[in-house]
Amino acid sequence: MQVTRRSAMTLLGAGAAYGLLGAPTICFAQAAGSSTLRVALDELPKQLDPLLYQTNPGYRTMLNIYDTLLTVNYAGDGALKPALAESWKRIDAQTIELVLRQGVLFHDGSPLTVDDVVFSFSFGRMFDPKSPGYGVAQQFLSTIKSVDAVDAKTVRVTSKVADPALELRLTAWGSQIVSKKAFEAAGGFAGFARKPVGTGPFSVGSLSPDAVKLKAFAQYWGGKPNIEALTYSSSPELSSRIAGLASNDFDIITDVPADQFDAVTRDSSLEIVGGTVASLRIIKFDTRNEVLKDVRVRKALGLAVDRQAIVDALWQGKVDVPHGHQLPAYGPFFDASRPAYKYDPTEAKKLLDAAGYKGQPIPYRIRTAAYGPELATAQIVVSMWEQIGVKIDLQIVENFAQMMAYPGVGMRNGVDPVLVNDPLFGLWRSYDRSQKDVWTNEEFFTLGDKLQSSIDLGERKQAFAKMMDIFDADPPGIILHTMGVFYGKKKSIKWKPIPSVYMDFRGASLA
Amino acid sequence: MLLLTRLLRAVVSLWVIVTLVFVALRATGDPILAIFNPDDTTQAALDAYREQWGYTGTILQQYFTYVNNVFHGAFGISNMSNRDALSVVLERLPATLQLVGCSAVVMIVVGVPVGALAAIDNGGRLDRTIMSLSTVGFALPNFVLGLALILLLSVNLRLLPSNGYGSWQNLIMPVLTIGLAKAAIFTRFVRSAVLDALRLSCVTSARARGLGEFQIFLHHVIPNAMLPLVTITPLLVGSMIAAGSVVESVFGWPGVGRLIVDSVAQRDLAVLQVIIMMVAFLMIATNLIVDLAYAKLDPRTALAHNN
Numbered sequence: 001m002q003v004t005r006r007s008a009m010t011l012l013g014a015g016a017a018y019g020l021l022g023a024p025t026i027c028f029a030q031a032a033g034s035s036t037l038r039v040a041l042d043e044l045p046k047q048l049d050p051l052l053y054q055t056n057p058g059y060r061t062m063l064n065i066y067d068t069l070l071t072v073n074y075a076g077d078g079a080l081k082p083a084l085a086e087s088w089k090r091i092d093a094q095t096i097e098l099v100l101r102q103g104v105l106f107h108d109g110s111p112l113t114v115d116d117v118v119f120s121f122s123f124g125r126m127f128d129p130k131s132p133g134y135g136v137a138q139q140f141l142s143t144i145k146s147v148d149a150v151d152a153k154t155v156r157v158t159s160k161v162a163d164p165a166l167e168l169r170l171t172a173w174g175s176q177i178v179s180k181k182a183f184e185a186a187g188g189f190a191g192f193a194r195k196p197v198g199t200g201p202f203s204v205g206s207l208s209p210d211a212v213k214l215k216a217f218a219q220y221w222g223g224k225p226n227i228e229a230l231t232y233s234s235s236p237e238l239s240s241r242i243a244g245l246a247s248n249d250f251d252i253i254t255d256v257p258a259d260q261f262d263a264v265t266r267d268s269s270l271e272i273v274g275g276t277v278a279s280l281r282i283i284k285f286d287t288r289n290e291v292l293k294d295v296r297v298r299k300a301l302g303l304a305v306d307r308q309a310i311v312d313a314l315w316q317g318k319v320d321v322p323h324g325h326q327l328p329a330y331g332p333f334f335d336a337s338r339p340a341y342k343y344d345p346t347e348a349k350k351l352l353d354a355a356g357y358k359g360q361p362i363p364y365r366i367r368t369a370a371y372g373p374e375l376a377t378a379q380i381v382v383s384m385w386e387q388i389g390v391k392i393d394l395q396i397v398e399n400f401a402q403m404m405a406y407p408g409v410g411m412r413n414g415v416d417p418v419l420v421n422d423p424l425f426g427l428w429r430s431y432d433r434s435q436k437d438v439w440t441n442e443e444f445f446t447l448g449d450k451l452q453s454s455i456d457l458g459e460r461k462q463a464f465a466k467m468m469d470i471f472d473a474d475p476p477g478i479i480l481h482t483m484g485v486f487y488g489k490k491k492s493i494k495w496k497p498i499p500s501v502y503m504d505f506r507g508a509s510l511a
Numbered sequence: 512m513l514l515l516t517r518l519l520r521a522v523v524s525l526w527v528i529v530t531l532v533f534v535a536l537r538a539t540g541d542p543i544l545a546i547f548n549p550d551d552t553t554q555a556a557l558d559a560y561r562e563q564w565g566y567t568g569t570i571l572q573q574y575f576t577y578v579n580n581v582f583h584g585a586f587g588i589s590n591m592s593n594r595d596a597l598s599v600v601l602e603r604l605p606a607t608l609q610l611v612g613c614s615a616v617v618m619i620v621v622g623v624p625v626g627a628l629a630a631i632d633n634g635g636r637l638d639r640t641i642m643s644l645s646t647v648g649f650a651l652p653n654f655v656l657g658l659a660l661i662l663l664l665s666v667n668l669r670l671l672p673s674n675g676y677g678s679w680q681n682l683i684m685p686v687l688t689i690g691l692a693k694a695a696i697f698t699r700f701v702r703s704a705v706l707d708a709l710r711l712s713c714v715t716s717a718r719a720r721g722l723g724e725f726q727i728f729l730h731h732v733i734p735n736a737m738l739p740l741v742t743i744t745p746l747l748v749g750s751m752i753a754a755g756s757v758v759e760s761v762f763g764w765p766g767v768g769r770l771i772v773d774s775v776a777q778r779d780l781a782v783l784q785v786i787i788m789m790v791a792f793l794m795i796a797t798n799l800i801v802d803l804a805y806a807k808l809d810p811r812t813a814l815a816h817n818n
Contacts, residue, residue, distance in 0.1 A: 040763075046592040129562070135559045135563075136556065139556055142555060193593060208765070209602060209603055209606075233674060237760045240658065240761050243673050244763075249665070249674055399540060399545040400547070400549055401540025401545050415550060417550070434553070
């Protein structure tokens with residue numbers, strides 16, 4: 001057995017915990033306040049303006065500081081819900097009007113106005129290529145032409161193109177509403193990102209390299225949170241996070257991999273929560289590789305992978321194997337009747353023979369721990385491929401620059417994240433024309449254009465179904481499983497994670 | 512003149528270090544693709560960041576811009592924190608100074624008496640026990656010792672907080688982790704320095720003159736043992752910053768060590784350069800002070816220079 005840092009820690013932890021966890025304890029390491037929820041993250045956000053910081057630490061904190069005009073039911077079917085806008089109306093293919101909720105206050109006590117909304121989506125903040133917020137705004141908001149005030153309660157959002165997902169864009173990352181007054185008083189992005197003012201359930205008390213301290217906002221429009229304070233601490237080392245949970249320094253810890261579930265649940269007052277999130281774990285093909293040009297080889301590689309075996313071995317069966325490039329949260333777009341991916345090594349071998357594969361090595365680039373048990377997954381998959389006679393040149397690299405370096409491409413690891421629950425932001429975002437060097441299918445691209453611009457739901461559904469068919473018939477990658485995010489938590493804490501990378505503490509409460 | 516040559520050498524060392532870091536971080540490929548995941552970031556966003564963060568033009572152009580800025584006192588903006596890199600580093604400095612300072616005290620307070628005891632008992636049972644423990648001490652990886660302390664003092668005895676920063680309780684375990692590991696090495700140096708000093712003719716003659724052992728130790732052994740210890744102490748203290756990168760992660764300590772690791776991972780070049788320059792500057796300055804201290808501690812060094 002290879003002794004890694006983690007396995008050494010598991011042994012060390014197991015030895016000490018079994019013998020001593022039950023010992024009588026004196027409790028000194030207690031919380032700062034009795035109604036403070038203490039969350040340990042592997043990494044803290046360094047700034048708190050969503051337009052500057054689109055990463056996991058940002059998702060986990062800022063969802064509780066800011067609101068968007070609209071939101072979606074992350075925990076359920078992904079349906080649109082009102083938030084800072086209490087109602088909205090589609091005017092035409094490019095326009096929607098939203099009526100602001102009245103009586104909403106910012107953390108500094110000032111009321112939310114249409115000016116704040118217009119300012120949040122202003123050219124200077126989002127659409128000026130020189131703005132530090134431009135990059136993040138390009139992710140989901142690039143089609144927005146303007147946001148204007150219609151009257152004191154109403155704003156009009158106009159898209160540059162016919163846009164069926166305009167409402168969803170207003171739920172997406174970057175579309176959070178900031179206080180114009182506070183932003184200007186802070187002198188712009190840099191100052192505001194350290195002293196942000198939003199309308200969310202928690203206001204920012206302090207931001208330092210060791211902790212982000214939030215306070216419950218009593219006048220929150222959605223009702224005062226049950227907890228008085230929310231503290232995010234930095235605890236980069238997994239074993240320390242688990243120890244901190246066991247020693248009552250933390251109430252919730254993030255990023256517990258499946259092989260450490262037992263280390264947490266060994267203490268009967270602790271549990272593992274979380275599960276599958278809206279991200280698909282993929283092995284991507286680069287069809288510039290001579291062998292992978294042949295669709296039969298790509299299909300054979302997919303048929304040779306026993307996905308469920310990977311999920312059972314490395315994820316304790318707690319993530320899903322999707323049927324096609326889709327998620328249940330797609331609502332009307334989700335096709336529950338789509339068949340599961342087949343595991344059929346015999347058929348795979350036949351396809352390889354038909355393609356005339358002669359054992360040429362196929363490069364496969366991976367990092368080691370970017371996607372949970374990435375290395376172990378790769379090793380399992382490589383051995384499955386070897387069983388059908390495929391020779392793999394496994395290359396461990398450090399970053400995406402090396403991962404995508406051309407020539408020498410073949411396959412690489414990746415994840416297709418779905419931050420907004422519409423295939424436009426899933427399948428199409430991951431395989432649109434910007435990737436056409438790597439994989440091209442003109443029919444797929446034409447259907448993608450329809451998915452992107454048609455506002456007829458039936459037409460969009462049809463386009464998406466056909467795009468999924470093409471994904472499977474001329475695969476740009478192999479879907480392995482959904483990604484999972486798991487938390488360790490004290491059983492006494494009432495908090496239910498949503499199937500997303502976000503952490504929402506609106507409804508959380510201490511025992 | 513000597514000072515001037517040394518200062519010039521210091522500036523050249525700094526420049527070489529900064530250049531090496533620049534080359535090392537660029538050698539691994541496009542920094543933008545090292546920071547962002549292209550599966551999760553649109554091409555327009557990647558291009559915008561490349562433009563805004565100055566990763567356009569040839570590497571040589573980027574290098575000259577960077578060096579030029581540094582000469583004008585502009586250390587650049589931290590891309591990850593969106594503010595100037597110097598303030599990002601300075602914010603972390605107190606935590607590191609606290610950790611390194613206290614660990615150095617532990618190292619000396621433990622290392623000197625224990626090492627001296629071992630030397631006095633040269634070859635005896637105590638000496639062998641101390642040397643065995645010292646071997647264990649420096650062979651034990653920092654994160655193992657750190658986690659063992661957390662399991663014992665936080666998880667089982669609930670005496671100390673496992674993670675965090677701000678109170679003296681938070682300081683104890685990280686300081687013990689670094690201080691004891693370095694004390695294990697320091698003890699060996701103390702032992703051999705004292706053994707060497709014990710063999711000096713001045714000690715033999717003092718014994719012949721009938722001086723008490725304590726007097727001999729105080730007036731002849733310690734001053735003579737100081738020289739090698741003064742040489743090694745700054746090196747060990749410098750290596751504490753490196754040890755900090757692991758120990759700070761284990762204890763959630765917001766110091767410079769962890770900032771180095773994060774900055775490398777996130778290619779926050781400006782921050783990394785500031786840290787490297789700061790550490791290099793500290794090491795160069797300390798070595799300069801040590802050289803000057805030699806003259807005081809051992810007048811023979813000064814004489815050798817003058818001759």
